[in-house]
Amino acid sequence: MGTEAGLIVDDLRCVVATWPRLAVPPGGCATLAGPSGSGKSRLLRAIADLDPHEGEAYLDGTPRAAFAGHTWRQAVIYLPADGAWWAERVGDHLAAIEPDTLATLGFDTDVADWSVRRLSTGERSRLGLARAVALRPRVLLLDEPTANLDDATTEAVERVVQARREAGLAAVWVTHDPAQARRLEAQPFTLHDGTAREAQL
Amino acid sequence: MTPEIIELQPLDLALAGGLIIVLAALARAGRLGVARSLLIAAARTVVQLLLVGLVLETLFANATLYWVALMGSVMLLVAGREVMARQKRRFTGFWGFGLGTAAMFLSSFSVAVLALVALVQPEPWYQPQYAIPLLGMLLGNTMNGVALAVDRLTDGAWQQRDVIETRLALGEPWNVAVEQVRRDAMRSGMIPMINAMAAAGIVSLPGMMTGQILAGAPPLEAVKYQVLIMLLITVGTGFGTLAAVWLAARRLFDERERLRLDRLT
Incomplete structure (x- = not known):
């Protein structure tokens, strides 16, 4: 089990949903669709090991149990739809200021000095992505990152993730939009009756 | 050398307790809502400390x-x-x-x-x-x-x-x-x-x-x-x-x- 590179999820069971098998190679992408409240976020949180659950996951063939909780989550980052901001300035949350990424998302590097209180929901959501990718994870679990964004910013978010995929990032992406799954050239999964299965688009 | 402790009479305690009752009555008249808990707490203090006094007397003897x-x-x-x-x-x-x-x-x-x-x-x-x-x-x-x-x-x-x-x-x-x-x-x-x-x-x-x-x-x-x-x-x-x-x-x-x-x- 699990000598392949990238993320493998094997029979993951949380309270409301299960994901029997998922394999995302480096640079690969999977999407997960399903009705709201069906447990999509719970499955992503379970992959990141943020909630108690059953089942195993592997990164490059190494089982999750071999990692400490936080070292696993350094490699496999869960990006919530609207994550919290705790320090005063945006820059205090960024592990690195990456001008290209920020520019793609529509920010100048002076965004580091912005107060987090002034951010709009859309800005928080885009900067949340910048914050997560600055940590250079191997796997990014995106929980509806474009739900609050217009078409142009959605496209910017996709471009940032695609650029990271070329550098080997594996992405798992919760989205309601079948067109987005096609654009991302992802393996599409649908959560139906509590089980995530690969679907035909 | 050490001067004798002035022993408190029950009347002294009763007077201090009376002041608490006056305070509670004022609080009640002003609808300040602490009268009841004040009286209960004062009563608890008296009873608990008397009991612990008795316990300590016994303990010191043994x-x-x-x-x-x-x-x-x-x-x-x-x-x-x-x-x-x-x-x-x-x-x-x-x-x-x-x-x-x-x-x-x-x-x-x-x-x-x-x-x-x-x-x-x-x-x-x-x-x-x-x-x-x-x-x-x-x-x-x-x-x-x-x-x-x-x-x-x-x-x-x-x-x-x-x-x-x-x-x-x-x-x-x-x-x-x-x-x-x-x-x-x-x-x-x-x-x-x-x-x-x-x-x-x-x-x-x-x-x-x-x-x-x-x-x-x-x-x-x-x-x-x-x-x-x-x-x-x-x-x-x-x-x-x-x-x-x-x-x-x-x-x-x-x-x-x-x-x-x-x-x-």
């Missing part, structure tokens, strides 16, 4: 280690229950009671034994005239510190769960993710003692010193005891709060460093 230890244990268990009762969100199961009690046991008992054996050195070291008041002061203050700190910690973690969860999701270790909450909790537990030390003698005359002076002790003797006691209380409160905050913060996370608010009621 000064064996066994009885002193039993008295100390009862005090500890009551303090543990009090810490639990003051929590807005307490830990489920044994931890709700055990956490504060363990922290107070570790700090108050060790500081009390240290003070008796190494500093005050009564003969025998567990002589109840020294051991029980010392332990009582240590436990009382440690209890306040532990109760405030743990309450602040659990409530803070609850309020800031989004921040903690986001920080965990970004790969921070549990102790970093909870750092701010833990610092606030530690501060809440320690501030009353730090303030008391800073104001001692200028704003307020500490109760024990006042008591000794009223009982006829020379002021400088009373001061030496009070300094010793305040430092010991601070040490006891500090270590107790430290232990409680550490244990409680650890308990909020499981072995996979997940935030487990389901462990709170």
